[in-house]
Amino acid sequence: MAFVNLQNVTYKYPLTKTPVLQNINLQINEGEFVAVVGPNGAGKSTLCYALAGFVPHFFKGEISGSIEVAGAESSKSTLDEWVLNVGLAFQNPFNQISGAKYTVFEEIAFGLENSGVPRDEIRPRVEDAMKLTDISNLADRSPYSLSGGQQQRVALTSILVMQPRLLVLDEPTSQMDPIGTREVFGVVRRMAEGGMTVVMVEHKMEWIANFADRVIALKDGQILLEGKPNEVLTSDLLAENGFGLSRYTSTAREAKKRGLWKKSNLPVTLDEAVEGFS
């Protein structure tokens, strides 16, 4: 039995005419790191909301099919039960920061306080989480005084500290500097290796290919393709459907036409490109 199990999930927001998710079937094993890619409007954030219980519990609307995480079914659970297993970092960190706390440290402790974790346990857990994402130096700053990328790190940390069994990340590095982005992928990879299940929406194909176990390509609310990162991210189907490609992939595709790329497979990562062009 898969740890995450979506069966025939179709969902429509209260005010939209057509379903945003259409007949999604998806199984994810515990400890797997799955990346979700797709053009804007494909339904990526809605899928995150469905996994996190916000769809339909918070947004309402019409849903059919079933969503199970860790053996519990979403429709039979309340949101406050659901969040004990599943953590979601929002696309826009500004929407996630509580507004109720004066410092980054308190902000990260907020979730633990709310779930009744003893005070003695909160401090070390917050400190460890901040070390993991390299934001210990921001502990005493106001969450609102931070740059976009720093705020995003705080938002991510405030979810990681909860140690959810399923971690859902909606473009967690969109405002981060390049090396910071790579570090966050590394942190997420380590969490997955420690047994956390991860679903991450991202556009950065090079790092997906380097760190994720599997890729789901969404388009118009449906799964267009899924499989190993290198297979999915180099597929002609993605190129034809307006998905962004790694520069290694698009350049090798062009090089192939000019006879400068001899291999049958296209690259996604630097190492694959170096190997193929050498």
Next chain:
Amino acid sequence: MKIEIKDLRFTYPTGLDALRGISLSIEAGEQVAIVGQNGAGKTTLVRHFNGLLQPTLGSVMIGDWDTKKYSVAKLASRVGYVFQNPDEQLFSKDVGAEVKFGPRNLGYSKEKIDGLVTRALALTELSDKTETNPYDLSPTWRKMVALASVIAMDTPIVIFDEPTTGQDAANVARIAHVIAELRREGKTVITITHDIDFCAENFERVIALANGQVLLDGAAADVLGQEEILAQTYVDPPQLTRLGKRLGLKETVRNQEEFLNALS
């Protein structure tokens, strides 16, 4: 219109020294990308160009105007600024009114306003959405509304703060097209970005900031090849630049054409 910055220092009221002595000039019509680590001071720097922030020490000149002597409203006729988050900037009930707001405030004639609005909407592919409330649009299109509302002001200097964040390939291409169009019109375009591949493909000059100071400033090909120095401010060279280096190509390549030409 030239931008001249002399020994600019800025300290936030909290005591944070965000800019620690920056001097640079940007000529009229230049296309400049600003890159660097989160918290390096990129947004703080560009917010001095339209007077949202005032120097703690030093000066910022926009043409012959010292930003200390002009209001934000006045500076808005010279510097357009597209916020990182469109939601911080949009407030009108429909897209048409939103895009018209800026040029109307600048006191242009009705004909000029209509012409500017029509052009801005066409450039951002929003012509069929003028009656829509911006908040009924997806974040992607709200970003385009934010772009259109600033472009319509027809300022000689336009600033984009992380324009490609969260945008898919199609929209990144649209934004690149808008920037190319502004370049053709002779506008100065200054863009903060973490998307180094986008930076390499669309900008001639790159400034890398680190800890409130200029780390590197020069032609994109020179700056983007300096892997070790860029790493100090958490920036990787573009993908194809890295690939070119690993393959031992002599020159620094920035984009697909340069790479394939160097290879063949």
